[in-house]
Amino acid sequence: MQKYKNMKIGFAADHAGYQLKSFLIELVKNKELEFVDFGTNSTESVDYPDFAHLLAVAVENKDVDYGIAVCGTGNGINMTLNKHRKIRAALCWNSEIAALARKHNNANVCSLPARFISETEAAEIIETFISTDFEGGRHQKRIDKIECK
Numbered sequence: 535m536q537k538y539k540n541m542k543i544g545f546a547a548d549h550a551g552y553q554l555k556s557f558l559i560e561l562v563k564n565k566e567l568e569f570v571d572f573g574t575n576s577t578e579s580v581d582y583p584d585f586a587h588l589l590a591v592a593v594e595n596k597d598v599d600y601g602i603a604v605c606g607t608g609n610g611i612n613m614t615l616n617k618h619r620k621i622r623a624a625l626c627w628n629s630e631i632a633a634l635a636r637k638h639n640n641a642n643v644c645s646l647p648a649r650f651i652s653e654t655e656a657a658e659i660i661e662t663f664i665s666t667d668f669e670g671g672r673h674q675k676r677i678d679k680i681e682c683k
């Protein structure tokens with residue numbers, strides 16, 4: 535993973551995502567990226583919304599630049615994050631999806647399905663996610679229409 539100067543990443547997971555989150559945090563530490571860990575911090579059973587909401591608020595307040603969220607399927611934590619108005623969380627299971635989530639959707643959280651991807655795949659996904667820029671243009675117009683009136 536390259537070093538992205540001044541970038542801060544927030545992490546959240548439930549018990550099913552804890553181990554993958556720990557692996558990704560070590561990766562980020564080794565590359566001297568800044569991070570905030572919103573838990574959980576063990577494999578003891580917990581409820582993913584309790585950690586998803588903490589991460590969502592941090593992203594909304596710009597305390598972190600991007601969020602990485604992990605649960606077993608990625609779905610529960612992703613659904614919770616997307617209840618927040620300023621969150622665009624994308625469930626990413628490969629690098630191509632992650633790149634498109636940034637280019638087309640300006641996603642600010644990358645949700646990962648811990649039980650369905652390897653550590654290597656997860657590392658590739660988050661590297662792609664944080665290093666890919668939003669393309670703007672026609673995609674901004676579409677994003678503007680996401681919110682319910």
Ligand code: RB5
Pocket residue numbers: 548550551582605606607608609610611
């Ligand atoms: C936990 O067993 C599991 O349900 C959770 O991690 C997630 O997959 C829910 O969407």
